[in-house]
Amino acid sequence: MGKGTKAMQRRSLLGAGLGGLAAAGGAGRPARAEATPGISATEIRFGGTTALSGPVSALGVQCRAVEGVCRMANEQGGIAGRKLSYILYDDGFSPPKTLEQVRRLVEQDRVAFLFNMLGTAPNNAVVRYVNQRKVPHLFLSVNGDKWGDHEAHPWTMGFAPSARTEAQVFARHALAQKPDARFALLYQNDDFGRDYIAGLRDVLGAEYDARVRAASYEVTDPTVDSQLIALQGADVLVSGVTAKFAAMAIRRLHELGARMAHYIPSGASSVAGVIQPAGAERALGTITSAYLKDPNDPAWAGDAGMARYREFMARYLADADIADIYYTYGYTVGLALLQILRQCEGELTRERIMREAANLRGLELPTLLPGIRVDTSPIDYRPLQQLQLVRWDGRMWARFGAVIEGGTG
Missing domain, CATH: 3.40.50.2300 (Response regulator)
Known part of the structure; x- marks a missing residue:
């Protein structure tokens, strides 16, 4: 299904400053949250694995940006009155280690969902396990087309164009x-x-x-x-x-x-x-x-969205290399997560989180290129399908x- 055929109900973060990006969660109506692992009256606990060591560790900095987005959101009151708690483990891009760490996240840390996990082989190692347990496995840091197959694994969704x-x-x-x-x-x-x-x-x-x-x-x-x-x-x-x-x-x-x-x-x-x-x-x-604005491109020097990104980096990741687009990616996917959680309107169950992940319509984010939007539906698990050379x-x-x-x- 092409993105152009979808309803264009825009939920834009373009106009929000740092405070507005995070504070919109509000005090949503109380949910059956206590029945959902990782959700309490004060906390939304989620996690993931990435390669902080090993042959593809350069990509692991994405998760530092996600951590920064969580700090930003928490400073502004969290989502539905709850603070975000992000647990990250190093799997060294080793599939057996990924499975071990994901089982730890789900069974011991009792996270509500998994997020931004890196790599095809590591995610292959856990996709059956998380779908059997009906744990949302969201916005994977992968480019494989299979991660958009809503029928084969309805609890799993990629993010980037395949x-x-x-x-x-x-x-x-x-x-x-x-x-x-x-x-x-x-x-x-x-x-x-x-x-x-x-x-x-x-x-x-x-x-x-x-x-x-x-x-x-x-x-x-x-x-x-x-x-x-x-x-x-x-x-x-x-x-x-x-x-x-x-x-x-x-x-x-x-x-x-x-x-x-x-x-x-x-x-x-x-x-x-x-x-x-x-x-x-x-x-x-x-x-x-x-599909992302390049922080090195002078064309964005006066861009409001990139100004907010630079402000975010200076405030939450001051020691990071702002030229590294992997940080830009992590910030972008982190903002998309905040939108999903807001749309849950306080009903922070695994089922509602997954439902809202498949209900992003024309979402514009400050670091996406002009004309590129996040769109999902229950039968389209490919959030981004637009590219520019x-x-x-x-x-x-x-x-x-x-x-x-x-x-x-």
């Missing part, structure tokens, strides 16, 4: 530049990486096998040098990779003198986490997709073209 949608957009843009383009695909050997295969197949159809040469890697691999050497000679390289491997790929392509057009995931495009480690000049011309110009990600409505299949 990798499959992103791959479709990349392929269509590449073909518009060169209709006979030959593609190389570097992908992580899991569901996340395989979504890039699916997206290219969606666009290329029966020509996929003739036009695409693909190579996979494991998240534990020390380098992707051999894969990139084998993929030389194509016109286009689509890298379905995480941050560490995106930086490696950019650096190695430059060393090889490869002239392929290079597309990388939006989730692996942080200036601080990817471009700077790879080298800004080496990344010149690299393309990705965007951006190109690294040596200093920043420069937007070009119009916002593109995505979709799969």
Whole structure:
């Protein structure tokens, strides 16, 4: 279902200052909250796991921003008179550790819901468990298309545009530049990486096998040098990779003198986490997709939404690198969570929380690009399906073209 077909009842956080963003929870009507784990008369307790150590730990800073949003909300009186309590455990991007820590969160810490958990393989390890126990498993930090399947796992929902949608957009843009383009695909050997295969197949159809040469890697691999050497000679390289491997790929392509057009995931495009480690000049011309305002882009210097974001960072995360877009992501997803909890109107049961997660209509957030909104419904668990292409110009990600409505299949 396209987002444009949905009712556009806008619930915007664009006009709120820091106080307004958090204070709107109010004193909602008392709920059957005492029957819900993690909910008391004074507390909303939730949690999650992320990689604070290990090969993808650069992404873990998202959760620091979520912690900051919780502090902001609590300073302003919480939600429905309750303070937010966020319990975060390090899983090192290890699925067995994820399952161990999630069981601890659900069975010992008794959280009301799980939030912003990082990674395809870690979430795969727990999705059956949390759905069997009917624990909301919300706004996962993943790009897999499967996380929008409301029938397969009705208690689980992603947030970012899917990798499959992103791959479709990349392929269509590449073909518009060169209709006979030959593609190389570097992908992580899991569901996340395989979504890039699916997206290219969606666009290329029966020509996929003739036009695409693909190579996979494991998240534990020390380098992707051999894969990139084998993929030389194509016109286009689509890298379905995480941050560490995106930086490696950019650096190695430059060393090889490869002239392929290079597309990388939006989730692996942080200036601080990817471009700077790879080298800004080496990344010149690299393309990705965007749905967040880039804190490094001077176009947003006078933007009211980004002014509020900078105020938030200065107040709650003063020691953080404001140039790192993973903080921007964490702030954005944290604000979306506040909206869900407000919509519960004090009825903070797991069922109501899940129902409101699937009832976000035209939600505008201060750090989303203009024209991009959060939309969900009971049959559409893909909150963001709009993208804009951006190109690294040596200093920043420069937007070009119009916002593109995505979709799969």
